Amino acid sequence: MLKPRLIEEKMLILLRQGKISKWFSGIGQEAISVGVTKALTPDEYILPMHRNLGVFTSRNIPLHRLFSQWQGKGGGFTKGRDRSFHFGTQEYKIIGMISHLGPQMGVADGIALAHKIRNENKVTAVFTGEGGTSEGDFHEALNIAAVWDLPVLFCIENNGYGLSTPVNEQYRCTHLADRGAGYGMEAHIIEGNNILEVYQKTCKIAESMRQNPRPVLLEFKTFRIRGHEEASGTKYVPEEIMNSWFKKDPIENYRDYLFEEGILTAQLQERYEQETKAEIEENLAKANAEEPAGFYETKELNDVFQDATNQNFNSSTIKEKLRFVDAVSQALRQSFQKHKNLILMGQDVAEYGGVFKITEGFADEFGKERIRNTPICESAVVGAAMGLSINGMKAIVEMQFADFVSSGFNPIVNYLAKVNYRWSQNADVVIRMPCGAGVGAGPFHSQTNEAWFIKTPGLKVIYPAFPYDAKGLLNAAVNDPNPVLFFEHKALYRSIRQDIPTDYYTVEIGKASIIREGENITVITYGAGVHWALEAIEELELEEIEVIDLRSLQPLDTETIFKSVRKTGKILVLTEDSLFGSIASEIAAQISERCFEYLDAPVFRVGSLETPIPFAPALEEGYLPKKLLKEKLLQLTEY
Missing domain, CATH: 3.40.50.920 (Rossmann fold)
Structure with missing residues (x-):
């Protein structure tokens, strides 16, 4: 706990000196970050927030890289493209946040789902503040985790305030842990400033989740003794509340306990502090010596997408006349046969076969682990698809109608589209979009909304007109490691027929x-x-x-x-x-x-x-x- 505290104290000095641009303080909350991280194994994923410096230090991330990240230098995890903790690193199994907060909870679902499908008995921990629990993504992610029995540890750091909004203006329940009952989910309240309670209870719960996969909601009672970010200040906090929490400082109280138990001495305390400060200064000097991130247009453009080598699979001469809808179905079936790590998620896609019957029979052929009905929660499902990609799998999400993508818009344009550019993590996700008018479906089932996405760097958008192209391009989209929106015009589903090859083939993306x-x-x-x-x-x-x-x-x-x-x-x-x-x-x-x-x-x-x-x-x-x-x-x- 001492290391993140001393780093923060140094960063506050650098902030005042103008050497970093912003700081979100976690001072006083170190016990939660450190305790939860130490309760997990090093190969289990953690999805922290901007007050969880202790997660990164507990995983022993090189400090000079953290410092470069905060200075916007090329040696940081985002090459100067993002700040704070808005990054991830597969090496340390840490997946950082985006400023919209909520989507990372759905991502945790996807990571945990991949573990569960592979029978790996691992836990995924994801953090949010009490403010983030008011977002729809929180409800959606907890609901999916509960329905699918996903081993996700949902960690709420209830620190009293949003930016300046106190908890009595954020929610009406007495404890946020009470919400667990609404999801049929186990929930616990933990004293977040007590490192022993955090560590011991989280260890016990995590081990139980490994043996019996299920989600658990943890509410850590703590307090934010500094502003939302340093420029915000804390004038909105009554003095008596602030003083009461100063007395519950997790480091001071644990240090006093260790002194009483004869475990820690003044000399040892001094040694810890001096060694940590020296480590900070050494790594800070290394980061300071690094040149500022330089602009190279070609490199910036090349990093928007992960390299996607066109895998051209030529077709045979054996053909059959298929409707557009059948060509889509055949492509999906053959892609599932080819990619054993491919998962399909969507409303009514399993036994029912989807509203257009495109996946009819798929649940019997490939199993419900891979063909997954979802609740009505597009945002969390897109987030889960991102999590599957992070954890080495491929995902297809079927929007029941393209119009409904608006409910999942945020994670598509702000997570999937930006993730490779930000920290070189691809989003191996295809989103199928039944779209278009001409079928008398009215304002909410007829939109052709490709324009929402074509201007968002990082997304590929495909829109075929014929069965041959629909099959070949959909196969190519599944092969592509980047996020693809695949538009399928409903009026063409059963009105257009064409002789197409019966075997697996692809059509190159990006060619008219x-x-x-x-x-x-x-x-x-x-x-x-x-x-x-x-x-x-x-x-x-x-x-x-x-x-x-x-x-x-x-x-x-x-x-x-x-x-x-x-x-x-x-x-x-x-x-x-x-x-x-x-x-x-x-x-x-x-x-x-x-x-x-x-x-x-x-x-x-x-x-x-x-x-x-x-x-x-x-x-x-x-x-x-x-x-x-x-x-x-x-x-x-x-x-």
Whole structure:
């Protein structure tokens, strides 16, 4: 406990000197971090918060790397890309937080799930403050852990305040541990400033969890005697409360106890302090001597994704005519046969087979350990998928409808997308997104929301239009170590058929397909738009119209796009999405910027009405851009 305390005291000095930019103090809470870490084995994962310095020191992380991290230098764990404890390290089995707090609890579920599936008898510990227990992610993660009997130790550091909000304004139960009963979960209250109580009780509970896997909720009663971060101060804390907790300082009380027991002497105490201070100064000098992180554009861009070597698996000549929905199902089945560490999670995906029956029979074939029904909790499920990836597995998450991804938006764009760039941990996750209008499903089951994700660095976005591409690209997405959003248009599921190979094959991600060649006009589109374009061209009896099926929206095949632009000089970009902020707008902008001298007309964009998607047939037909597409094609032909 002494080491994190002395490090903190030194960092507070450096903060005042302007040598570090921010500090979140855990002074007075060291017993929790140290006690819990020592109760776990070194190969068990811990997911700490920004007041858990004792977790890192107890795992013996080199101090100079911690100091480099806090100074934003390249030798830190995030190469200067993030600060504080926003990092992880597989070497020390520590997975740091993101500022949104809650998602890491779902990640702990995924890590524990991987251990349980492999029968490894390990515990995963995850920390949160009492403020974080008000987030929906807390409820979702505890509920999943309880339903699946996951060996997760949920550690609440109840330190009295959020930033400045006291607990009586945060929740109404007497103790946060009382919430355990609502999940059917064992819960304990522990005096968080007593190192012996923390260590002994956590040891006993953790060993029991290894033998009998289940989640346990621990509420550690403690206090935050410094501000949320140093600039916040503590003026909002009544003096009498502060004074009462000063008397419960975990280090002073344990030191006094050790003196009384004759275990610690003044000389030994002095030696510990001097040795620790010398270690701090030595490592601080090493970090100070390091050059500041330098900007190299290529390196920054290259680290957004983990390297993904295209594994091309060629298909045989044996084919069968399959619907789009069957091609998706066949890809999933063959990917499960190929990857024994692949897990599928989603609502009703097991015995029921999913609402579109794509995974019908999968639970019988691959077992319910791998084909997992989930509660309605998209955020925690995405978090669990991230945890599975951290612990060496692959995950597919089925959003029942793409619209529902909004409930899991945060961990996708703030965890999965950023994790490789931040600390070189990939997110081996595919999120399947049944999407699109034309089926009379109304505003909450018809969105094509790819634009929410294409501008988020770190995500790949795939949107096939044909069964062949759907199967090959889905297989490729599962192989890819990066997070992939895989859009499947519901209106194509049972309306489009194609002869496709029966065996396993892949289609390269990031390559568009020219499905109709021409010299006069280029139509660039994807998904259902491909079929609308082909129908319109045939109906209008137009000649020499080139049609590009993008297939992959991120990465985008600009090479194929620009080559076609230079050939035809007239461009129409079609999307089912509404135009403002859509990928059609981005493509049009890139064409105008890169190929302006080749254009014989303005770049035309066609998209749906700027409204939510209506339900009634006449309203939905008016919303979609099919009629406008024909008008714009004729207008462009005559330009």
